[in-house]
Amino acid sequence: MNLFADIRVLVIDSLAALTAEGALPEGLDFANVAVEPPRDPLHGDMATNAAMVLAKPAKAKPRDIADKLAEKLAADPRVESVDVAGPGFINLRLAQGVWTGLVEGVLTAEGYGRSSMGAGKKINVEYVSANPTGPMHVGHTRGAVFGDALASLLDFSGYDVTREYYINDGGAQVDVLARSAFERYREANGLNPEIAEGMYPGDYLKPVGEAMKATYGERLLNTPEEQWIDEVREFATDEMMKMIRADLASLGVEMDNFFSEKSLYGTGLIEAALKELDDKGLIYEGVLEPPKGKTPEDWEPREQTLFKSTEHGDDVDRPVKKSDGSWTYFAPDIAYHYDKVKRGYDGIIDVFGADHGGYVKRMKAAVSALSDGKVECDIKLIQLVKLFKNGEPFKMSKRAGTFVTLRDVVEQAGKDVTRFIMLTRKNDAPLDFDFDKVLEQSKDNPVFYVQYAHARVRSVLRKAAEQGVTLTDTPKFDDPAEIAVARKIADFPRQVEIAAKGHEPHRIAFYLYELASDFHALWNKGNENEALRFLHDDAELSAAKIALPRAVAVVISAGLGILGVTPAEEMR
Known part of the structure; x- marks a missing residue:
């Protein structure tokens, strides 16, 4: 059920009728015809740009098209009035029955706001993907929330979504982890740990050392590194992934695949991916141009194996094998995305930290080349989060050693507050997270304001139950403040589709705040105008008046569900 989509169908059908009558030329493309809320609610309930976008291809004045279209639209019983403004903007005011019917539909239909837009297409959303060398930090927190909310949004919009975590366990950092964990193992056996520069100093590795002692006893203490490094690397990585899974769980994030x-490495996957590119004529031996700007003194041209990524939108070709025969960092990334393509995904979304900006074009080029342009690849960069408490930057975690952990944030603010606040800015905009502000109970705190709206509805329902009110799905309202709330409810499916198309879950958080604002405004007017109150002496009237706030709760619950936030039953 999507009222904006329904009225757009009315507009398209009216345009088709004008075409059939000869008032419009054949073959016009209606794809850019939109139905949206007017910029000023005083102008009406909905507006369409049809006359403006069709004027040029129709070789007609927009006002002439608008006048003819307005006449067709006014004949529909759902339309109370049509106004043509300016050069050809069309504003529609809908009949009262449309709004009460909408609220009734929200209460009786299952899954209001859900969309079939995705048509079951398979989408892989890879997010977090932190190195398994320590607990997750606040930057990972924002990426985890964004990726998880995006996956939920796409699922809500009809896509078949896989949530995936890429374990970076193939590089030198896991060797450093193994050596750091070994020192904590020595410490667990009563020896002084030797945490050299470059090792991981955090206390989080102490439990790993204790676990190693429980598993190996003293057996590894006097063993040369080359004999224990592989085993300890695997052991420590497994322990770190247990910690990371627990961190994610505390945030309400569960992955489908790791x-x-x-x-x-050593399985032929990298070689297979590069052969795929080579067969397409995209691998060659060559020498890259020197880096832009000042050339380092130690730079010298050398022949490498290169991927012709410029043929797929990149700025320069990229090396995949070094002159010494070893793989570059990019090679396994190509292989990993080749594996995704082979798994049959229609779309791939990578959620990276802001420091991965240089990877965007090359990764998109690789996916385009590997899939012959058939698989869309979108890469979302997550900007930094600045933490504050008591007006000061929030200090580092002693347990982590060098950074604020995800657990620090969740323990201070709670899962629901953390998730909502992380989505109050677009992913590529910096975010300030002030522990004092995100926990205060005021309109300036968006998560409180939205939760308070839901809690108010639940409070009304509890009071109605105490008064013996039997609920009805048939609403009764006609005041402009009530219709404003119904209008905002009607906009939910449209906002879901816009957010899903743009991969922008923050839009849902913004929408929920606006819905809450309209609802709180109605509530406050009810304090002055008894007719706008939800509970009355007449139980039948109460039941009809409660229908509108019940619909508000349905939408807030659905929207918060997309964001991974639990709706509040009451506020204390």
Whole structure:
């Protein structure tokens, strides 16, 4: 059920009728015809740009098209009035029955706001993908929330979504992890740990050392590194992934799949991916131009194996194999995305930290080349989060050693507050997270304001139950403040589709705040105008008046569900 989509169908059908009558030329493309809320609610309930976008291809004045279209639209019983403004903007005011019918539909239909837009297309959303060398930090927190909410949004919009975590366990950092964990193992056996520069100093590795002692006893203490490094690397990585899974769980994030980078090495997967590119004529031996700007003194041209990524939108070709025969960092990334393509995904979304900006074009080029342009690849960069408490930057975690952990944030603010606030800015905009502000109970705190709206509805329902009110799905309202709330409810399916198309879950958080604002405004007017109150001495009237706030709760619950936030039953 999507009222904006329904009225757009009315507009398209009216345009088709004008075409059939000869008032419009054949073959016009209606794809850019939109139906949206007017910029000023005083102008009406909906507006269409049809006359403006069709004027040029129709070789007609927009006002002439608008006048003819307005006449067709006014004949529909759902339309109370049509106004042509300016050069050809068309504003529609809908009949009262449309709004009460909408609210009734929200209460009786299952899954209001859900969309079939995705048509079951398979989408892989890879997010977090932190190195398994320590607990997750606040930057990972924002990426985890964004990726998880995006996956939920796409699922809500009809896509078949896989949530995936790429375990970076194939590089030198896991060797450093193994050596750091070994020192904590020595410490667990009563020896002084030797945490050299470059090792991981955090206390989080102490439990790993204790676990190693429980598993190996003293057996590894006097063993040369080359004999224990592989075993300890695997042991420590497994322990770190247990910690990361627990961190994610505390944030309400569960992955469908964990993919190990290590599985790409020695299995032929990298070679297979590069052969695929080579067969397309995209691999060659060559020498790259020197870096832009000042050339380093130690730079010298050398022949490497290169991917012709410029043929797929990149700025420069990219090396995949070094002159010494070893793989570059890019090679396993190509292989990993080749594996995604082979798994049959229609779309791939990568959620990276802001420091991965240089990877965007090359990764998109690789996916385009590997899939012959058939698989869309979108890469979302997550900007930094600045933490504040008591007006000061929030200090580092002693347990982590060098950074604020995800657990620090969740323990201070709670899962629901953390998730909502992380989505109050677009992913590529910096975010300030002030622990004092996100926990205050005021309109300036968006998560409180939205939760308070839901809690108010639940409070009304509890009071109605105490008064013996039997609920009805048939609403009764006609005041402009009530219709404003119904209008905002009607906009939910449209906002879901816009957010899903743009991969922008923050739009749902913004929408919920606006819906809450309209509802709180109605509530406050009810304090002055008894007719706008939800509970009355007449139980039948109460039941009809409660229908509108019940619909508000349905939408808030659905929207918060997309964001991974639990709706509040009451506020204390």
